[in-house]
Amino acid sequence: MSDIEKLVSELLDGKHRALAKAITYIENNRSGYRELISELHQHTGNADVIGITGSPGAGKSTLVDKMAKTYRDRGKTVGVIAIDPSSPFSGGAVLGDRIRMASTVGDMDVFFRSMSARGTLGGLSTATTDAVKALDAFGKDKIIVETVGAGQNEVDIVKTADTVAVLVPPASGDDIQMLKAGILEIADIFVVNKADLDGADMTVKELQEMIHMRSDGPSPDAGHHGADALVDTDVEFPGESSEDWEPAIVETVAKSGDGIDEFLETLQKHVDWLEESGEGTRQARQRYAAEIQRLIREDVARLVERDLEAAGGLDAKVDEVLAKESDPYTVADEMLAAIRNPVNTTDTE
């Protein structure tokens, strides 16, 4: 039995140490981890994957901790992957903080792991997708992918999820602007957290308006951003859940636990809808297609990098182009020929 076979077998047997080790393999892009994820794939597809995003201070970690605790009370097993694409800290530090505050400390059925851009050697989207697979194959019922902020990285990460919840703090004009800029399309549920604060009603109202503006067609202020609106006409957002699911809005006070039950109920409604409408399968197809394309891109980028190094590095090629001894198309042709006619084919990893 190879190391990987042993690890897979232990993970499928429910050993938390094996799960933690598998995610370390993923983070470190350790040799053999592709085989590991390949093996795990056939055991996946049973978990509900929930993405949680929102700006710093929206209360994500408190909400996630409450969700985990409530799921545990109901007998469900839970895994949490917390991603901070911008954090300069390795997993350890963030994890330390969270373990102190988690209400589920000591309960190993809530498996918590944080990953940051610097903590992972490969792409963060790939690492997230693979960590979710490990948790899914392990048998976790609910997998929560939590990510900070609302940039393109976060959008890519949160698309790993079946259901995406976006946290919005009350009276956060800035955040509503940010939502307009891209997050709106991926939200299945808006969570107005800290709903006991002033401005919560206003925020709910603003969100309702945004949702209705969207379902009624182009937004009224399309005059100013008309050109931008046109870009999107042909674009299909993988997370955009078709005509049939209108983003829900729930109000919570994560600290006290108010509204958590309603939030989990809404999450379940969305899971049911994914199942009944066939949208779940459609989204899974899109996710797999995107994943395949991303993996191929990453693999090829690695090959190109290596072949460029073998040819003296990109700098040497740029020198030739600057000196008019070569040109970018000729260089690209050379590199392509190198990829297609490798000297040896044993080092594809």
Place this chain on the structure above:
Amino acid sequence: MSDIEKLVSELLDGKHRALAKAITYIENNRSGYRELISELHQHTGNADVIGITGSPGAGKSTLVDKMAKTYRDRGKTVGVIAIDPSSPFSGGAVLGDRIRMASTVGDMDVFFRSMSARGTLGGLSTATTDAVKALDAFGKDKIIVETVGAGQNEVDIVKTADTVAVLVPPASGDDIQMLKAGILEIADIFVVNKADLDGADMTVKELQEMIHMRSDGPSPDAGHHGADALVDTDVEFPGESSEDWEPAIVETVAKSGDGIDEFLETLQKHVDWLEESGEGTRQARQRYAAEIQRLIREDVARLVERDLEAAGGLDAKVDEVLAKESDPYTVADEMLAAIRNPVNTTDTE
């Protein structure tokens, strides 16, 4: 003499028909156009390439027309490439509008061409880069790349230029916000156009503050966006013109021509600075490196596409993954093997 050799020879001889035909080759990704651009490369490097961007209504086309006229009056030849990444219109329609309003109609030494995302079959950044090369090899003294808006596409396009000017209409709070979101880094010159309108002084002041905040280190509101600030610490912006060039601000009234002379003078100052500081060469290196990487990526994407088609298409692979008969890593490995061991190698284009 091949068709391409003939076209290159006519273009270098200053035949405008050949120039127009070359750009059509580029737009349509027509077979032989790589050879064309390869041939032209050694004749490039003499033009000043000026990028102009800004939101719709900022007055870009009026300004560009005035710039072109002024350059012509001074005996310089001019080429204009107007890019609208979001336009659903093919080049013809936009071109029609512009020809009517251009003050340089009938003067073939201002060569004007518009390109849109739908008008070009390849990537718009590549098409822009190659069109600039054609104009440069043709012998145009000044090449203006004009693009609408301020999204990532526009940033990529405008990076083709040696000098980037960003138009800001007066009293445009929204636009200042947008600038903060990314355009600031690429601006060498801010043009407050319509400077006769109320609010122009305020806009100049806001821009000055932004520029100083930036040169003084992290912006004071980094508290809120602290995480985002951290992301950027390791990132070098190719358009960010080092410590030595502080973005200039000029005020113009494009309609009347006020301030155009000062703007062109500032452009010249930047060109001189690029030359003297060595920054011009540094930026050219970065542009070539980016171009080479982009071309390789595009080529490989085309190969992957073809190999996927040969394997029954991405859909068929996704079906296998959904049915757990395969998994994304196995599919990626298969595709990579196909790229590296092609059945025949004649169809790399």
